[in-house]
Structure formats: structure tokens, C-alpha cells
Amino acid sequence: MxxxxxxxxxxxxxxxxxxxxxxxxxxxxxxxxxxxxxxxxxxxxxxxxxxNSVDELIIESTAYCMEKVEDDFMEMAPTDPKDVVRFVKEVPYWTAKKHGKKYRLMYQIYTHPKYIEHGKKFFEGVNERYTEYAKRLEPKIGIPYTVITPLIFIFVRACVHYAMFEDEYYLKTQMEVLKQGVALFADKYRSQYLNGGNEK
The missing domain is CATH 1.10.10.60 (Homeodomain-like)
Known part of the structure; x- marks a missing residue:
């Protein structure tokens, strides 16, 4: 049985x-x-x-397959700050090549009025996963997870946008903002640490 x-x-x-x-x-x-x-x-x-129905098949297969895509993405995510440059350079193109069609389908499904509530549920799970990842990075790079999390979202959004549209201009502008943001925040929190955490 x-x-x-x-x-x-x-x-x-x-x-x-x-x-x-x-x-x-x-x-x-x-x-x-x-x-x-x-x-x-x-x-x-x-x-x-x-x-039981085509709708059930669409809902369940989308949730299951996109969770696998997220697993693939997280397996490549750096755990060592020294690996961030490699990750940022490679992953947008890897995502587009391996999962571009899947992301296009996911957005087609999850923006459909019939399935949008399921999309909200899926992205709630994604938000939780990236927040937990940011918490693990916090002690390694010295930036609060509340700052790291939105930086991750910028990166992921740029990757997904490129995967769907192969918009090189959008990708490069987002990556530039991301690099400058990381550098600014790193300097800010390093300075706070050196001043005993009193600098605002």
C-alpha cells in the first residue's frame, strides 16, 4: 500500500x-x-x-515546478561574500538560459484573475525564503538583514526580468545600482562598527 x-x-x-x-x-x-x-x-x-481539473493541474504544477526553480537558484546563492561577484555576473544569464520560459509562464499564470491568489501565496513563501537567507548573510558581511533583503529582491527582480525579456540595458542598470548600494551600506555599517555602533 x-x-x-x-x-x-x-x-x-x-x-x-x-x-x-x-x-x-x-x-x-x-x-x-x-x-x-x-x-x-x-x-x-x-x-x-x-x-480533478485542468485548473488544479495548472495550480499544482506551477507551485511545484517554480519551487524547484527557486531551489536551483538558492543552490547557486553564495554563502561566502567573496563569491558574490561570481554569482552576480553569472546567475542572470544562467537563469535566462535555464528557466526563462518557466518564468514567462509563471507570470502569465499568477497574474491571471483565476490564479492570482495562488500567486500571492507562492510569493509569500519566496519572501520568507529570501529573508531567511539574508539573516544568514548578516553576520558574514556585517549588514543588517533588513537591508540585505531588499538588495536581494532587486537582484532577483533583475534576473527574472532578464530571463523573460533579455533586456540587457535594464539588467546592467539594476546591477550598477546594486553594486553601489552594497558598497555604500558596507561603508556605513563598517563605520558604525568602528565607532562603537553610535553613528547614525
Whole structure:
């Protein structure tokens, strides 16, 4: 019984990935249930044995697959301040190449009136994850996590924008603001530390 349940869940995860890839490749409105079933190597009836409706399939596959994308992103995130330069230079282009179509699909889904509440829930989780990451960085770089968190958001937004539109100008301007911001904040909090934390 347990093995059957595990197999069922594994097959469902596989279907979510294949359906999301199918949508990302062909568009949300241009992909029918038959195309999804074909991508999964099953019948439409079999697909409905895992999902009650197409809406449920879209909601669950988007949440699952974009969480995997975020996992990929976080695996590359630097834990050593010395690695930040490499990360900032490489990740926008890596994101665009590996996940550009997925980000375009995600925004298409999560801005749709039918699914926007699910989008809010997803991004609440993303916000929590990046805040926790900022808290881990705080003692390593000496900048409060409340300052690091918005800097992370600037970087992520620039990466996602580039992944969707390959807008080099936007990316470079955001990266320049980010670099200057990090330098200014580093100087500010280093100065506070040297003055016993009394400088405002």
C-alpha cells in the first residue's frame, strides 16, 4: 500500500513537470488536455485520475515546478561574500538560459484573475525564503538583514526580468545600482562598527 502511494506521488510529480514544460513551450492558451496527456505519455482519463481539473493541474504544477526553480537558484546563492561577484555576473544569464520560459509562464499564470491568489501565496513563501537567507548573510558581511533583503529582491527582480525579456540595458542598470548600494551600506555599517555602533 505504501509503495503504491509513493509510486502514485512520484508519477504525479513527473506529470506536473512534464505538463509545466509543455505549457512553457506552447503557451497557456495554446495547450489542450490532449497535448498534456501526450507529453505525459498517458490518456486524458489517466491525467484526470491525478488531477480533478485542468485548473488544479495548472495550480499544482506551477507551485511545484517554480519551487524547484527557486531551489536551483538558492543552490547557486553564495554563502561566502567573496563569491558574490561570481554569482552576480553569472546567475542572470544562467537563469535566462535555464528557466526563462518557466518564468514567462509563471507570470502569465499568477497574474491571471483565476490564479492570482495562488500567486500571492507562492510569493509569500519566496519572501520568507529570501529573508531567511539574508539573516544568514548578516553576520558574514556585517549588514543588517533588513537591508540585505531588499538588495536581494532587486537582484532577483533583475534576473527574472532578464530571463523573460533579455533586456540587457535594464539588467546592467539594476546591477550598477546594486553594486553601489552594497558598497555604500558596507561603508556605513563598517563605520558604525568602528565607532562603537553610535553613528547614525
Amino acid at each position: 505504501r509503495a503504491t502511494e509513493e509510486q502514485h506521488n512520484a508519477r504525479k510529480r513527473e506529470m506536473m513537470e512534464k505538463c509545466f514544460e509543455c505549457y512553457a513551450e506552447n503557451g497557456l492558451t495554446g495547450t489542450g488536455i490532449k497535448a498534456l496527456a501526450a507529453a505525459c505519455g498517458c490518456t486524458t482519463g489517466n491525467l484526470y485520475s491525478y488531477f
